[in-house]
Amino acid sequence: MSRLPLPVAPRTALVGAALAAALVASASTQAATTMRIAHLNPPDPTASNSGAMTAVFKQLVETATNGEIQIEIFPAGQLGEDANVINQVGQGIVQSTISSAGGVAEHYPRIGIFDIPFAFPNIAVATEVIDLDSDFGKALAEDLEAETDGLKVLGLLDSGGFFQFTNSQRPIETTDDMDGLRIRTMTLPTHEAMINALGAEATPLAWSEVYTALQTGVADGQMNPIQQTSFANFDEVQSYLTVSNHLITPYIWLINEDFYNGLDPEQQKVIDWAADVAVDAGRSMSRIIEASDNGLPKLADGMEVNAITPEARQAFIDKAQPAVREVISERYGSEGEALLASMLDAIDAADAP
Known part of the structure; x- marks a missing residue:
């Protein structure tokens, strides 16, 4: 199966470009176990699912590794639009991002299969299907990883509801x-x-x-x-x-493949476990926000x-x-x-x- 190259990122906002440049400049001085995560939504964990996910993930990873892995969060699109940040993840400038289907589509067009209108009858079915532990979720992740360079799927959930x-x-x-x-x-x-x-x-x-x-x-x-x-x-x-x-469309949580593979097996277990818990927290927060x-x-x-x-x-x-x-x-x-x-x-x- 052919691999789709990551597209060249278009010009981003000055703030996003400056932050990305600063991350590149500091790469040689930052600890190898610093993990930077970007997302588009507010940082408040009670205001968005990705805010909740990153807050929970940070606490769990830093505690479970006794600080060996430090999590830095860049919320609210600080590093640019989704597609640009995915480029940064593929290049290892940023280690991870929680991205919408719109951003993922520029790297993996087949994400568009989710756009069949009225395909999902209710949120319970969506939760079961749009999950990295489901057979379909595993197949989707494997296909995305095969079709892109340098990306691994860390989590899969709905983007916030219907x-x-x-x-x-x-x-x-x-x-x-x-x-x-x-x-x-x-x-x-x-x-x-x-x-x-x-x-x-x-x-x-x-x-x-x-x-x-x-x-x-x-x-x-x-x-x-x-x-x-x-x-x-x-x-x-x-x-x-x-x-x-x-x-109902997915949020896809991506991590740089080389970064993940460079962690020792125990650190990988912590990352996987913390991501699982964080995805559950993100789903729950979406339902809470809807009802609040x-x-x-x-x-x-x-x-x-x-x-x-x-x-x-x-x-x-x-x-x-x-x-x-x-x-x-x-x-x-x-x-x-x-x-x-x-x-x-x-x-x-x-x-x-």
Whole structure:
């Protein structure tokens, strides 16, 4: 199987570039057991799943190794956008990152198989399937590692729950309400195909640009889990929230393969164990945020909330699923179709009584 080269990183923000340069400059003086982890979300462990994961991981690793491994955390996109940070992990500048599907897609396009709309019936099934201990999770990790250079999958979980729509124009109750809305998406062809098939206009933008785009009208709306919509304060620039549960995508926790292999066996065991516990903490924090005053209740204070009915849901499926399947077939070929089939089989098995 051919290996996909890591793409050259585009120019990042000055702060991210400066931090990355500083890390390179200090590499010769830093202890070999310093592990730097980057993620896009707030550092507060009660505000985001990746904040919780990195806080728990740091405490467990540093305690269990008696300080032999020190964890440095770079939250809130300090080192740049997802795809750029994955480059840094592959090059060993940063040892680890928790990345969204949008960032991973530039290095491993087949992550787009998760974008079949309404594929996961509930969060319990998603939790069972999107897990490094599941048969599907193991297969996904092996495929990603085979197709990239220098990357190892350390953890796999949902990115914060099901995606919901928000917009500034009107409630979304049927597919007709999507007509003409400019919806921000990740830079994923599957996301763009889904939105366009529903009659809206896909507007792919980097995460750092979304708030301003919604504020200025460059985009009318966006789609994200409740967690991200809340901590990004999109309720300040959006009027309507539609509980659609149309997608659930993974966060993939990556570690530099050479760094991991350079640890002794006992240190590797600590890293693996701490990552397992941290992933569980991240999943739990996502559910807590959704149910807390920082989740849907907060958003409902500033936005009108509605849910898509089961009857209307089928029309969304009929329009969106064929378009996304076509993209998967055309762009990812037989290997992508096989991975998609494996995921759908795992969903069916998990959903069986």
